[in-house]
Amino acid sequence: MDVTDLLQLAIYGVVLGSILTLGAIGVSLLFGILRFSNFAHGDIMTLGAYAAFAVVSTLHAPVWLALPVGMIAGALVSVAADQLVYRRLRRTQPVILLISSFGMALIIRSLVQLVWGPQDRSFVKGIDMPMHFGDLMVSPQQLWILGGTIVIVIAVHLFLTRTRMGKAMRAMSDNMDLARVTGIDAEKVIVWTWALGGALAAAAGVFLALDTRLTPMMGWSALLPIFAAAILGGFGKPYGAIVGGMIIGVASEMSTAVLPPAYKPATAFAVMVIMLVVKPNGLLGARR
Amino acid sequence: MSIDLSGLASYGVFLLTLAAIYGVVSLALNVQWGMTGLFNIGIAGFYAIGAYCAAIVTTPPSPSHLGGLGLPFGAGLMVAMAVSGLVAFFVGLLTLKLREDYLAIATIGISEIIRLVLKNEDWIGNGVRGIAGIARPLSANPLVYLAVVLLVLAATYFAVERARKSPWGRVLRALRENELGAQAAGKNIYRFRMEAFVLGSMIMGLGGALYAHFIGFVSPEAFEPVFATFLVWVMLIAGGSGNNKGAVLGAFVIWVVWSGTELLTNQLPADYVTQGSALRVLLIGVLLQVILLRRPEGLLPEERPHVGASPASSAEAEDEA
Amino acid sequence: MSEHLLDMQSLIGGYGGNDILKGASLTVAQNEIVVIVGPNGAGKSTLMKSAFGLVKIRQGAVIFQGEDITNMRPDLVVRRGMSFVPQEKNVFPSMTVQENLEMGAYLRKDGGAAQQMERIFEIFPRLKERRKQAAGSMSGGERQMVAMGRALMLDPKLILLDEPTAGLSPLFIEQTFERIVEINKLGIGVLMVEQNAKQALEIAHRGYVLAMGRNRFEDTGAGLLANREIAEMFLGG
Numbered sequence: 089m090d091v092t093d094l095l096q097l098a099i100y101g102v103v104l105g106s107i108l109t110l111g112a113i114g115v116s117l118l119f120g121i122l123r124f125s126n127f128a129h130g131d132i133m134t135l136g137a138y139a140a141f142a143v144v145s146t147l148h149a150p151v152w153l154a155l156p157v158g159m160i161a162g163a164l165v166s167v168a169a170d171q172l173v174y175r176r177l178r179r180t181q182p183v184i185l186l187i188s189s190f191g192m193a194l195i196i197r198s199l200v201q202l203v204w205g206p207q208d209r210s211f212v213k214g215i216d217m218p219m220h221f222g223d224l225m226v227s228p229q230q231l232w233i234l235g236g237t238i239v240i241v242i243a244v245h246l247f248l249t250r251t252r253m254g255k256a257m258r259a260m261s262d263n264m265d266l267a268r269v270t271g272i273d274a275e276k277v278i279v280w281t282w283a284l285g286g287a288l289a290a291a292a293g294v295f296l297a298l299d300t301r302l303t304p305m306m307g308w309s310a311l312l313p314i315f316a317a318a319i320l321g322g323f324g325k326p327y328g329a330i331v332g333g334m335i336i337g338v339a340s341e342m343s344t345a346v347l348p349p350a351y352k353p354a355t356a357f358a359v360m361v362i363m364l365v366v367k368p369n370g371l372l373g374a375r376r
Numbered sequence: 377m378s379i380d381l382s383g384l385a386s387y388g389v390f391l392l393t394l395a396a397i398y399g400v401v402s403l404a405l406n407v408q409w410g411m412t413g414l415f416n417i418g419i420a421g422f423y424a425i426g427a428y429c430a431a432i433v434t435t436p437p438s439p440s441h442l443g444g445l446g447l448p449f450g451a452g453l454m455v456a457m458a459v460s461g462l463v464a465f466f467v468g469l470l471t472l473k474l475r476e477d478y479l480a481i482a483t484i485g486i487s488e489i490i491r492l493v494l495k496n497e498d499w500i501g502n503g504v505r506g507i508a509g510i511a512r513p514l515s516a517n518p519l520v521y522l523a524v525v526l527l528v529l530a531a532t533y534f535a536v537e538r539a540r541k542s543p544w545g546r547v548l549r550a551l552r553e554n555e556l557g558a559q560a561a562g563k564n565i566y567r568f569r570m571e572a573f574v575l576g577s578m579i580m581g582l583g584g585a586l587y588a589h590f591i592g593f594v595s596p597e598a599f600e601p602v603f604a605t606f607l608v609w610v611m612l613i614a615g616g617s618g619n620n621k622g623a624v625l626g627a628f629v630i631w632v633v634w635s636g637t638e639l640l641t642n643q644l645p646a647d648y649v650t651q652g653s654a655l656r657v658l659l660i661g662v663l664l665q666v667i668l669l670r671r672p673e674g675l676l677p678e679e680r681p682h683v684g685a686s687p688a689s690s691a692e693a694e695d696e697a
Numbered sequence: 698m699s700e701h702l703l704d705m706q707s708l709i710g711g712y713g714g715n716d717i718l719k720g721a722s723l724t725v726a727q728n729e730i731v732v733i734v735g736p737n738g739a740g741k742s743t744l745m746k747s748a749f750g751l752v753k754i755r756q757g758a759v760i761f762q763g764e765d766i767t768n769m770r771p772d773l774v775v776r777r778g779m780s781f782v783p784q785e786k787n788v789f790p791s792m793t794v795q796e797n798l799e800m801g802a803y804l805r806k807d808g809g810a811a812q813q814m815e816r817i818f819e820i821f822p823r824l825k826e827r828r829k830q831a832a833g834s835m836s837g838g839e840r841q842m843v844a845m846g847r848a849l850m851l852d853p854k855l856i857l858l859d860e861p862t863a864g865l866s867p868l869f870i871e872q873t874f875e876r877i878v879e880i881n882k883l884g885i886g887v888l889m890v891e892q893n894a895k896q897a898l899e900i901a902h903r904g905y906v907l908a909m910g911r912n913r914f915e916d917t918g919a920g921l922l923a924n925r926e927i928a929e930m931f932l933g934g
């Protein structure tokens with residue numbers, strides 16, 4: 089294990105970190121406003137990936153064109169789940185929503201499996217030649233993932249700071265009651281938050297599938313590192329999620345230098361636990 | 377399908393035994409969630425610990441895994457409970473002072489890691505090949521084992537019900553419903569929650585041990601970890617969280633429903649049979665949502681000494697508000 | 698009825714458990730400053746929240762400009778021309794001053810937000826200097842300005858202020874009351890809860906003394922100030 093190998097792992101870590109970041113931003117936005125951890129987030133990722141896969145495999149469209157379709161699917165399913173179930177449970181304790189989202193995760197996962205079958209799938213057929221930079225290798229997919237994440241994160245940033253709805257989301261996240269007496273239609277903002285969170289999850293799912301493969305379990309398996317990233321960034325703070333995602337991604341990949349790769353999720357979990365003990369409010373700042 | 381009475385009877389015994397084991401685990405979750413409001417979705421992890429402990433302690437010595445120690449059934453149950461409780465203690469140490477979501481996330485984390493370790497560390501439990509040859513106590517006769525399981529279920533029920541009615545249980549309820557009030561009354565919230573969490577997890581370990589002896593074999597994938605956890609949640613909520621009778625009733629009802637869905641999916645055209653389990657999970661997932669929306673207090677609502685909101689029934693309380 | 702801007706009629710209600718309001722009534726006329734005083738826990742804040750559907754009213758009615766708005770959703774109440782500055786947590790801390798004001802104009806579709814913001818900067822010049830600063834990093838007095846500015850963004854008919862001077866230094870208290878008079882001169886009715894009862898009643902047209910969820914006294918500002926019983930009980934002698 090020399091420096092090159094470690095750098096190579098760091099590159100993989102940034103790629104994984106990009107995927108986790110997209111997932112964690114959504115989880116964090118939803119938590120900020122609804123005060124509950126959405127356990128169906130991983131399975132929305134899976135769904136988005138499969139929806140994009142359907143476009144790629146039936147229309148032979150390129151992945152970058154299928155990505156928005158996947159994101160729309162993720163947004164629609166998230167909003168539907170909210171309107172059918174979560175909306176009616178919102179006035180109870182957040183923990184009831186948590187149980188419900190856990191059930192929703194299984195519903196979505198079984199639907200994916202019923203439609204697309206339990207077997208693995210892949211976006212890319214054959215092996216694309218990786219590009220060499222000195223001794224380091226990067227595959228075209230990985231560059232796509234990184235570039236796509238940067239574009240999406242910038243878009244989300246502009247949305248949150250420049251648009252009326254984006255600012256309303258931040259206001260709701262800051263103080264729900266005040267937002268309501270300010271005249272913000274809470275229900276409408278919540279629906280848009282689900283749509284945004286779902287779309288981001290779906291994008292994360294498409295990227296994860298590009299990096300690895302599509303399986304009905306792919307999103308659920310990513311949920312733990314995503315929560316770890318969101319917690320690291322300070323739950324409810326979308327910008328913190330970027331930092332959290334990168335740290336967890338790099339730490340997980342680097343851990344394979346000393347541990348079997350199967351323990352990647354365990355590394356994410358260990359980082360999260362250390363974080364919870366040392367700085368329970370997240371790396372950035374300490375609200376409450 | 378020809379009607380085979382002895383086949384039907386042995387299926388019935390099989391069904392009842394598993395339902396009773398789930399009853400034990402459902403009671404355990406009721407201690408954590410129903411009585412205390414602690415959100416554990418790593419049930420499968422504690423269940424797996426219990427099952428592996430029973431296997432390691434009671435099977436004869438083997439080079440392919442830790443142990444076996446060849447000790448009797450009772451020793452296996454003890455060790456299963458002790459180890460589950462110890463793991464729960466450490467999880468609690470890290471998370472019980474934090475917001476409830478963190479406990480939820482930490483519990484799936486732990487159960488995922490337990491599964492990873494069991495799968496990858498061959499020396500503990502023979503990796504993916506698992507441990508076979510876990511004997512039933514007294515006799516191999518399934519009827520005898522059903523009696524043993526029912527006995528354990530009854531003992532667990534009385535112990536948990538007694539705990540619920542004790543001053544300790546009343547403090548838990550007070551903590552759950554109005555944390556600040558109870559804190560003002562000078563109670564150490566953290567200690568009570570820790571006790572409930574550890575106790576519940578020990579009982580989950582007990583359930584896992586019973587399962588191992590019934591099936592005779594454990595492996596990392598044997599319990600479909602996520603699903604085992606989910607099913608127990610549906611059982612408790614359907615039965616009535618906070619109510620021990622409800623917890624047991626829910627386990628039996630949902631286990632019968634769950635097993636019934638198998639008969640249903642077996643009727644599907646051959647092409648779809650492989651998809652049967654996904655369809656069944658879908659049905660149970662939908663059932664949970666319907667219960668949460670329509671009857672959040674469950675079949676047997678919590679008996680409460682005074683008016684107030686419980687985690688499961690606050691939907692209605694809020695609506696009246 | 699409709700000569701009143703706001704008419705709260707014998708309100709009974711609370712937060713789900715016991716009733717906090719036990720028949721409190723109150724009116725505010727066009728362009729009036731009305732002050733509510735009373736002991737802690739009397740239900741003053743609860744009364745204000747009840748105008749915005751934040752408290753469940755079981756009996757009685759809230760009439761605003763002749764329309765029944767009892768238990769109406771807060772955003773719909775705001776849309777009708779009544780704004781609220783809650784007692785605490787009344788700014789969006791992670792957002793800048795300017796963004797806080799923009800949120801106040803969330804419902805505004807006529808494009809007049811920029812103009813209105815300039816008008817508010819005239820009342821509170823300090824906010825203009827600090828427009829890019831996060832509201833959460835400001836002093837208590839400045840935050841109060843942000844909160845009032847936010848509530849004025851829709852150019853309301855009536856503004857409800859819950860203890861706008863709580864925790865401020867004497868100088869700031871004086872200034873805040875001056876601003877309130879200024880706001881009132883723009884043609885905006887003011888209903889406020891105040892602990893600094895003496896100063897508040899001096900600028901008030903009328904006042905109410907609320908105790909245990911009911912009206913205790915009701916008079917002109919000057920009348921309440923002159924009442925010896927009230928002076929002893931609530932005005933610190």
Ligand SMILES: Nc1ncnc2c1ncn2[C@@H]1O[C@H](COP(=O)(O)OP(=O)(O)O)[C@@H](O)[C@H]1O
Pocket residue numbers: 712717735736737738739740741742743744
């Ligand atoms: N959100 C709430 N939920 C339940 N009770 C509340 C809430 N807010 C205030 N109360 C109770 O209502 C009563 C009146 O409170 P409040 O209206 O804030 O009084 P005041 O503003 O006159 O000091 C108090 O007994 C208080 O404990």
Ligand SMILES: [Mg+2]
Pocket residue numbers: 741742743784859
């Ligand atoms: Mg008050």
